[in-house]
Amino acid sequence: MTFEELYHTADVLVRVRGASINEVFADAARALFSVMYGDCEDGGIVQTLTLEADDRESLLHDFLSELLFITDVENVVFCSFDVEVRDGDLSVVMRGEPFEHEKHSGGTIVKGISYSGLQIVKDDETYEVDVLFDV
Amino acid sequence: MIEGVLRAGTYEWEVPVGFVPNMRVPGRFFLSEDLGNTLEAGAVQQLANVATLPGIVKNALAMPDIHWGYGFPIGGVAAFDMTEGVISPGGVGFDINCGVRLVASPLTADDLAGTKRRLIEEIFQAVPTGVGARSSIRLSNKDLTGMMTDGTRWCVDHGYGMESDLAHSEEGGAMENADPDAVSAKARQRGLPQAGTLGAGNHFLEIQVVREILDPAAAAAMGITEGQVCFMIHCGSRGLGHQVCTDHLKVLEKATKKYGISLPDRQLACAPVDSPEGRSYFGAMACAANYAWANRQIIMHEVRRVLTTIFDVAYEDLKLVYDVAHNVAKYETHQVDGRQQEVCVHRKGATRAFGPGAPDIPQAYAAVGQPVIIPGSMGTSSYLLRGTEIAMNRSFGSTCHGAGRVLSRSQAKKEVTGKELREQLAKEGIYVRAHHDSVLAEEAPGAYKPSDEVVRVVDRVGLSTLVARLEPQGVIKG
Numbered sequence: 001m002t003f004e005e006l007y008h009t010a011d012v013l014v015r016v017r018g019a020s021i022n023e024v025f026a027d028a029a030r031a032l033f034s035v036m037y038g039d040c041e042d043g044g045i046v047q048t049l050t051l052e053a054d055d056r057e058s059l060l061h062d063f064l065s066e067l068l069f070i071t072d073v074e075n076v077v078f079c080s081f082d083v084e085v086r087d088g089d090l091s092v093v094m095r096g097e098p099f100e101h102e103k104h105s106g107g108t109i110v111k112g113i114s115y116s117g118l119q120i121v122k123d124d125e126t127y128e129v130d131v132l133f134d135v
Numbered sequence: 136m137i138e139g140v141l142r143a144g145t146y147e148w149e150v151p152v153g154f155v156p157n158m159r160v161p162g163r164f165f166l167s168e169d170l171g172n173t174l175e176a177g178a179v180q181q182l183a184n185v186a187t188l189p190g191i192v193k194n195a196l197a198m199p200d201i202h203w204g205y206g207f208p209i210g211g212v213a214a215f216d217m218t219e220g221v222i223s224p225g226g227v228g229f230d231i232n233c234g235v236r237l238v239a240s241p242l243t244a245d246d247l248a249g250t251k252r253r254l255i256e257e258i259f260q261a262v263p264t265g266v267g268a269r270s271s272i273r274l275s276n277k278d279l280t281g282m283m284t285d286g287t288r289w290c291v292d293h294g295y296g297m298e299s300d301l302a303h304s305e306e307g308g309a310m311e312n313a314d315p316d317a318v319s320a321k322a323r324q325r326g327l328p329q330a331g332t333l334g335a336g337n338h339f340l341e342i343q344v345v346r347e348i349l350d351p352a353a354a355a356a357m358g359i360t361e362g363q364v365c366f367m368i369h370c371g372s373r374g375l376g377h378q379v380c381t382d383h384l385k386v387l388e389k390a391t392k393k394y395g396i397s398l399p400d401r402q403l404a405c406a407p408v409d410s411p412e413g414r415s416y417f418g419a420m421a422c423a424a425n426y427a428w429a430n431r432q433i434i435m436h437e438v439r440r441v442l443t444t445i446f447d448v449a450y451e452d453l454k455l456v457y458d459v460a461h462n463v464a465k466y467e468t469h470q471v472d473g474r475q476q477e478v479c480v481h482r483k484g485a486t487r488a489f490g491p492g493a494p495d496i497p498q499a500y501a502a503v504g505q506p507v508i509i510p511g512s513m514g515t516s517s518y519l520l521r522g523t524e525i526a527m528n529r530s531f532g533s534t535c536h537g538a539g540r541v542l543s544r545s546q547a548k549k550e551v552t553g554k555e556l557r558e559q560l561a562k563e564g565i566y567v568r569a570h571h572d573s574v575l576a577e578e579a580p581g582a583y584k585p586s587d588e589v590v591r592v593v594d595r596v597g598l599s600t601l602v603a604r605l606e607p608q609g610v611i612k613g
């Protein structure tokens with residue numbers, strides 16, 4: 001795992017680090033699903049998604065928000081993400097399994113992705129971002 | 136106390152202009168010395184950030200359950216001028232009209248002996264809970280529109296309640312100016328299968344017993360007696376409300392730039408109250424708020440139905456005491472500097488607490504003030520209070536909403552396992568039911584400020600005064 005949970009009393013704050021921007025987006029998505037459902041395996045479900053946004057932070061915010069929508073209406077739990085972030089848009093291939101009450105009920109619902117403190121910074125060769133999930 | 140914060144009274148503190156750049160008014164919050172030990176610097180900073188927003192009236196306020204959130208602090212209250220001021224989803228939150236209702240029954244604690252477990256199990260079967268919960272109600276898009284515009288009224292018209300429920304809710308269970316056209320297809324898609332579901336996280340349904348009457352006259356007016364069995368339902372607008380917030384945040388992010396508003400936190404994205412973007416958010420937020428009232432109404436209907444099958448009680452004898460919203464923005468009229476002014480009040484993790492004689496209070500409570508329901512953390516006491524004139528003058532008719540966390544969810548899980556907690560509560564006679572034990576640990580009582588101390592402060596300051604204390608007997612965790 002290349003994300004860690006930071007201290008936050010009310011909500012869940014995760015710090016994601018990666019060698020590339022694609023990795024940061026993929027791990028932020030994995031963190032989101034880990035908070036919501038715990039463990040997940042590739043169960044043969046494959047979906048793709050493309051998105052546009054004005055800046056990279058908005059792109060990350062919209063990407064994670066879109067995942068919340070998809071998991072809520074389609075009852076799918078994703079565990080891996082091949083993300084390609086470009087200037088102003090992204091495309092992603094997501095893999096996962098159907099939601100099962102017994103297996104996936106140990107986590108908590110993420111209500112939204114906050115813009116608070118959402119800033120992608122690059123230090124030498126590492127990208128880093130803190131993302132706050134409202135739970 | 137955090138450096139830079141000034142004492143303004145026994146339980147009152149001021150965050151002076153200059154605490155963060157561009158504050159327009161001072162921040163004020165209510166807290167005891169004891170609770171001061173748990174105050175996070177981030178929460179005070181967020182309160183100061185609110186004070187930078189255009190058109191803020193008097194003060195950025197926070198209640199004694201103030202804690203660190205995003206955008207506004209949790210426990211935050213702020214009113215904005217209708218022409219100069221702004222409206223922000225950061226002052227409402229993702230779970231629009233997360234709220235709580237109290238239902239009184241003619242049963243007493245003795246009636247629960249030997250049946251408590253069965254009662255909880257049957258309610259657990261009747262009310263979908265937890266992550267991934269789906270409703271057994273099949274709604275059409277027209278039904279959903281009805282729920283979003285008419286809230287509790289839609290439910291009563293469709294057999295999920297009775298006429299007398301309507302008056303016993305903030306806003307009569309439906310806000311005006313709800314605009315279904317401002318609600319996206321995505322939000323509708325999420326709302327359709329989730330009506331009448333409890334959700335997860337800190338949401339719950341509790342069986343409680345009234346253990347202490349602290350204000351006999353007000354308790355009598357609210358139909359509350361010692362030893363009485365009550366039900367408390369805490370949940371919100373589910374995926375529909377979350378999506379409304381997400382959709383409009385995007386729009387308001389752009390509007391912030393369009394109207395030349397500079398912000399210390401992107402989550403405070405906002406637009407003038409009286410702008411197309413501001414009105415559109417308000418209209419969508421009101422739809423989500425009404426959906427939340429309908430949601431709690433349907434859950435209450437299921438509880439009533441289960442009770443009438445187990446006990447010799449009539450549906451009509453299970454009375455809604457009141458229903459309050461915790462996360463909402465409202466157009467309200469308040470006394471400001473000696474004159475009546477319409478303002479847009481944001482309450483984020485705060486409860487309306489209108490005093491005696493205020494508008495929108497049912498006749499039965501006109502003399503005592505609006506009932507205020509403060510849920511405790513799991514396994515601890517909840518409180519019934521009443522709104523006051525002091526709240527009208529000091530906090531735009533607002534008070535606290537709950538206990539407020541002191542431990543993060545992952546810290547709480549390190550302190551105790553869900554199984555240990557369930558067993559410990561069982562020894563105290565509290566039967567807890569959830570899909571997974573793991574969801575219990577993060578809501579352990581030790582993770583929250585003591586609710587007794589939070590309500591003591593609002594009672595002492597007079598933002599609302601104590602009426603009754605209720606103890607849990609059984610808990611369904613979302």
